[in-house]
Amino acid sequence: MPDEPATGRPAREAASVRSGQDWAAWLRQAHAARLPTLQTRRGEPITAVLTALVHLARRHGFAVERGDCVDSSGSSSWPTRRIRVPAGTVPAHVVIALAHQLGHVLLHSQVARLDPGGTVPCAGLRKVEADSVAYLIVVHLGIATDAIVFPYVSSWAGADARARPAATLETVTSRVLAAATTVTGYLDAELSPSCTPGSFAVTAEPRPPRAHLPPSTEVPPAPADDIIKVSKAAHTFFQDMMPVSWVPGYLASRGFGTGIQQLWQAGHAPASWDALTRHLRALGFTDTVILASGLARQSRRGTLIDTFRNRAMLPIRSADGTVIAFIGRAPDCPRAGVPKYLNSPTTSLYDKSEILFGLWEARDALAAGARPVLVEGPFDAIAVTIAGQGRLAGLAPCGTAFTARHTDALSRIADLPTAGVLVAFDPDPPGRRAAIRSYHLLSQLTVKTSAVMLPAGQDPAQILAGRSPDALAAILGDRAHPLADLVTEAELKKWARWLDHAEGQISALRAIAPVIAAMPPDHVARQVAQLSNRLGLAHATVTDAITSALPGVVARMPSPNTNADIPRDDPGRAAQPAALGQSRERAAASRGR
Secondary structure: OOOOOOOOOOHHHHOOOOOHHHHHHHHHHHHHHHOOOOOOOOOOOHHHHHHHHHHHHHHOOOEEEEEOOOOOOOEEEOOOOEEEEEOOOOHHHHHHHHHHHHHHHHHOHHHHHHOOOOOOOOOHHHHHHHHHHHHHHHHHHOOOOOOOOOOOOHHHHOOOHHHOHHHHHHHHHHHHHHHHHHHHHHHHHHOOOOOOOOOOOOOOOOOOOOOOOOOOOOOOOOOHHHHHHHHHHHHHHHHHHHHHOOHHHHHHHOOOOOOHHHHOOOEEEOOOOOHHHHHHHHOOOOHHHHHHOOOEEEOOOOOEEEOOOOEEEEEEEOOOOOEEEEEEEOOOOOOOOOOOEEEOOOOOOOOOOOOOEOOOOOHHHHHOOOEEEEOOOHHHHHHHHHHHOOOEEEEEOOOOOOOHHHHHHHHHHOOHHHHOEEEOOOOOHHHHHHHHHHHHHHOOOOOOEEEEOOOOOOOHHHHHHHOOHHHHHHHHHHOEEEHHHHHHHHHHHOOHHHOOOHHHHHHHHHHHHHHHHOOOHHHHHHHHHHHHHHHOOOHHHHHHHHHHHHHHHHHHOOOOOOOOOOOOOOHHHOOOHHHHHHHHHHHHHHHHO
16 A cells, blocks of 8 residues: 555555646645635736735845846845846736745755855756746736646656656655745735734735734633634644755754654744744634734734744644644754743643643553653654654653643553653753652652663753664663662762761761652662662661651651642652552551561
8 A cells, every 4th residue: 555645645646647737737736635725816916916925035035136037937046145037027927937936945945055156956856846836826826827837747757667756746746835835825914905913915005004002911812622723723834834944854864754744743933923923814813812822922012923933843732632732943053042942832721731742642652551751852752752662652741840740641641550650851960850850759650660861961862863763772771770769869969078977877867768768668678778888877777767757757748639749849748649558557567666
């Protein structure tokens, strides 16, 4: 069974596309399948269309000028950042030429940077792609397409079956659709009679400027169904933008490959102040819904600007798989003050203290017995899942502390007592502190809690990119040790400067004994041995100190119904309700002796 192509049709149908007319028909059908509600715009003033296309070129850093051109389709120069279109031709042909050059700008920037002259040689496959973008744009505008003629597909996709021409056709289709959608979405927003402030509105008759709304700190409410719909539309938009962005190359360089799209469905937020906002408005969403979804925010002038700009985008899903938020990753070496990761703000549907990234994607693996692995970032979670090959499932708390609500969500999907949990936070002080906090929550649900010591300065995503999936899997397996060890070690570190003296050793024992006494019984014996060895004290002495601490631990334990998060600055106060009865029994036995 052949793979289903990006356009939703079997590969064997792609193989039947041969002539230029076949290719034009294929493009129209693919565009209609991608955007079934898109209506052809007819009767738009050509001057308004040209003005909107010039504005779009400016947004991508290119000025547009008219003059003598060697080619009727014009030219683009990356060193001078200029697009030249022919002068003296009919306006409709100027639209086609400018749309053709925008196709080059959106699809072939990397080619231009490698060319000695900083231009795109307009021939072969590159010419077909640019012509295809222009074709879809003018079809959308209702302009005659007679000036665009496509060659036989075999001349650019190949005729030999070993070259897989159908796969080439599908790849080109995906790239062309993404670029054409960028342009047609912009045109729809700019030529709309209801164009809102903040966009380059273009109409046949000039309208008086509208006053800007004052910025507001309060986000208006919106129905949950509307937020779900607008989030789904944004997800589709980000996916459509990805083929013509830096994101595919970045993901490949990190070792993720094409498989990331099948499960995590990555995308790209364009480097524009309001590309998404204008697209959503064109689809009929109100500013109230866009704000309530967290996809945009008000600027100081009162206009809406996109929350995510020039980022690799990953959807965040609810327990039923609905896209309710996003997390965006900036390119490597971002500008000063630009965070590497950016989460959607809290909305009526999304609270990052409740949602674990990757939990929905890992549901089948967890149900089959995969071991959950807690990491810090979303790409770390993806790296672990790739390396685990069904045995490990990476999960990330999206830039916040691991909370009791996270454990609740995890325990509803995974059999934690059987599978256990592995913690693989970054090997720096904040990562260690986060691992220790997680112990006091996870030990309430399972005694199988482990931590992995990653190489210094490396996280799971870096290990995957620099080595291999097998290397990451080996590290996660070979370097794991009980998470309780980290808790005891952290307490010992507080007393390091006094451990050379007997008084310091006894004081450390008294301070650490309640922490160990609060652990599940399965963990206590190992920690007694660890503490005895580190302090140089007799095993019986350490055991007695921990046994004596049990009554005080039990007295301080919360009710089994308590569901509060563990305070970040006092992990030692945590105790596990699941082990409460056992701790009380040990305390009673101690008093009986």
